Amino acid sequence: MRRYNILFLLLILLSSSCEKKQTSDPLKIALSSKNPLIKRVMDSLDQYEIQIRYTQIDRGNDSLLFTDFDFQVDKNNYYYPASTVKFPAAVAALEKINETDSLTVDTKFYIEGDSIETTFSKAVSEIFAVSDNAANNRLIEFLGQDDLNKRIQRKGIGPIRIAHRLSTTNADDVTTKPLVIYLNDSTTASSRSIINTYPKPLVLEKIKKGRGFYADDILQDEEFDFSLKNYYPIETQHNLLKHIIFPEAFPVEERLNLSKPQHELLLNSMHTLPKDLGYDDEEYYDSYVKFLMFGDSTDPIPEHIKIYNKVGYAYGTLTDCAYIKDVKNNIDFMVTATILVNKDGIFNDNIYEYDEVGIPFLAQLGREIYNLELKRHR
Template identity: 70%
Template sequence: MWGRFIFFGLMLFAASCSSVNYTDPLEKALSSESPLITRVMDNLKAHELQIRYTQIDRRNDSIFFTDFDFQVNPDNYFYPASTAKFPSAVATLEKLNEIDSLSMHTRFYVEGDAVETTFAKAISEIFAVSDNAANNRLIEFLGQDDLNKRMRNRGVQPIRIAHRLSAPNGDDVTTKPLIVYLNDSTTVLSKPIINTPAKPLKLRRIKKGKAYYEDDLLQKEPFNFSLKNYFPIQSQNALLKRIIFPEAFPKEQRFNLSVEQRNFLLEAMHTLPAKLGYDPEEYYDSYVKFFMFGDSYDPMPEHIKIYNKVGYAYGTLTDCAYIQDTKNNIDFIINATILVNSNEIFNDDDYNYDEVGSPFLAQLGRELYEYEFKRKR
């Protein structure tokens, strides 16, 4: 496995100087001569790259966004993997506000599941280490239809969350009941929610590769993603903006979160695993922080906060991130996805995450950070 690069400091970048004048900073970043960038750009078709970089400017009390896109197209499908947990967390907090007897700290467990948790703990686990079981418990609370409707009602679309993650019968349309503690001794049983069965997505690149494994047998045909979750770049970007900068949107496009809930969510999104008690050797700082630091095991600088949600599965790496440097007064948003499956076989666990995907996203983050460091505001 290819060795990871060590990130020595925020001002050491692999990008070389160029005499070309770029009006698009994303184009400039992707024109870097760093091999971490060029080996992807030289083989774009294989990597199905999509990127949105958002500049953030402030004038008086107003926030202004300027988006720069590279190959962003909601009709070109990519598997969102664990980025789909971000809308689950937000929708859960909003739904809790509508039930007087529940809060983030209410204890519950799913019928048939021995793990007792709270909504707050599940959300923390989703962002700290991308825990699949924690996400699936929230799906049982929400139901797919309600989750999707909440996103669309706030202008986060297109989106289609159809299934749980890494779970048997993950696409069941009926949720499991929750046993909820109203106090130390009183529990209630929630009713199952019956959801609409998913219809096949009709998008480009919905079938990928040349073969895939199913039940340890090689199937010599493309892998069909048409019944999988769908959460494209523009929708990820829209959700992140509404959470980080709700004041930039009209009231009807803001999620109904209390101040306590939003502060909790923001804290969960940037908190590193070790601060929640996870083993730092296994869950190092950049375990789920791909941009800028994803190719390093080194500790991240304390003045850099990354509010994000990553996803990686089926050879696709995706990150949805707001990056803030409190020391140098820098902040910006990046959403990106990249496919790194050189043998074009799915479900074989032979992907190029460490060799190609993580280094590319890390260097992309560094290139854009360098641009932001020099940019006049």
Template identity: 65%
Template sequence: MKKLFYTLVMVFLTFISCQDNNRDENLLALALASEKPAIKRVMDSVDQYEVQIRYTQINRTGDSIHFVDYDFQVDDDYYFYPASTVKFPVAVMALERLNETDTLTRETRYYVEGDSIETTFAKDISQIFAVSDNLANNRLVEFLGQDAINKGLEEKGLSPVRIAHRLGYHTDELTTKPLIIYLNDSTTTPTEPSLNSAPFPLKLNAIHKGIGYYEDDEQINEPFNFSLKNYYPVSTQHKLLKRVIFPEKFSNNERFNLTKNQHDFLLNAMHTLPRKVGYDPDNYYDGYCKFFMYGDTKKTIPDHIKIYNKVGFAYGTLTDCAYIKDEKNNVDFLITATILVNKDGIFNDNVYEYDAVGIPFLAELGREIHRLEIERKN
């Protein structure tokens, strides 16, 4: 009888051990070992593509949440151009500033001095996530100022980071433009401009890339210099995403000062698809700004899958930072990944393998992690 009892105990402990090992299994390594062509093509020449990935497994016990992070080549000292992913912290910081300004709300109407576009903060944030609108982002940069953005992020433990410039066009202007705020239908008031620090040259690995670039329609046969560009590495992107999705996991000084209403608005904006806010679905299909799982298809994303994310693509670099939640299969996870697809090594020639290599890789990676998460759950 004692022998039977001992045997049953050992079987139970072995079962629990297997469950624990499965719970913390490195699904990222399994996904990257996939024989799917879109993944294998990249992994067979991984150094060429400068891939960096951080995946977070989310484990729950009752009301408790436990994160397990897995990395592939994540390196803060190895530079990649973050492109439009920097719009995510800008949008969050803008909401925080609104909460700390008694005279402004999300629905306050305004325009930038010298510009004719009249908008609201809510509309700008919606456009940033739905279609990655550059002008919407730049208006919020004028509202905040680069120094305030960088300082606010670093105070919350979100570093390294350096937001140095606006997007969509080049300017060395360090002074923000005033916003013309509507107090009512006929009365306006300007905001005070801010003078921001000049960006210092970044000293990072791979800060000079490729073998040439185009400038004013002329090819310059030397590496492209990114040292004065924005800097927002995978680790910082992922930390920001965690704070936004799971603020309760962080101390008060690490959280953003958002009301529940503002936080709900932000989460809704992050997952809302372009067609839901009036964009033409033929041009702005569901996967337009959702690279993981759906970037390589124009199919409709099922209602039970919500992707809270921000993508970026420029200079041959594709990046996505996402929290993916499948309500039907009761799985969720966080993943941030970047890949460079510039086979000829020439920048600004608009010859990049976005559709042939980069987006298929990110889409397949998202699907593989999602599939493995469902298996783990079951």
């Protein structure tokens, strides 16, 4: 009888251990919240196609420890990255500037055929402050798609395929337009056009979505094919963020070739709020491009919380890749999350549940994780 009692106790202990292990994933705890902003998405997972990576950050003995937690993250399951691709464009452009003796971030230029003069530093700032499409496209003309992709891939950051510009008539052109660069106040020089390779169709799961789409105002009764669109999966987004926020955590050969001033420009741009760059704070409120934690509110973000991030939203897909730091409570963490909100399954009809479902979900997800971080023992 005693033998069976011991065996019974062992089974209880094993069961308790398994249960503890099962519930020790903080991301699963956050997603099991009874809050309706989370629950309505979790109750219809197939519809929303969410992917999430959350990283806990621990420090000790001058070292960093990253602990990643994933939910449905799969680089083979396609989602449209939208404006998040502006982050690698900014990084790659700064690298190229650093390798070109005649250029600095303050060099003034314009695209041939365009009348807007700008600088590289201004383009980078606009990309993060208000997700400016034109600023991103100017950097694509400067880089070319092939060079952008190679710069991210060669550091082992992950797969990426930037194939097109954003919201412009020449979006798919593989030949870039020349830049007219000011060498000084009165002297200019033109760069050469860059001929890039034609993109091959992506072969991925969920590359075709929905049940129809509009083209030239005519409803097409078939799935929308994303195979020639940009590809920038969660793993790559999150890894690039780690490389930028914590370059010292990587071997020298894996670090991006950015000077200290360039790195500071990038970090400042990533967390600077629109109002700090002179944008109207009613139209461009603090959380205008910061979905996690604060996206469903137009109230000012508390000063002690700094968010370094890049969002994207288009074709019903919302994504935020963010490093969040609370300087008052001395906590920091990283989250990259995406969600598809297209209930009617029709693309290009401009009927997406961004404000009703997507942004509230991401905001509450950020708050759930933040509250877990406040309680976490370090």
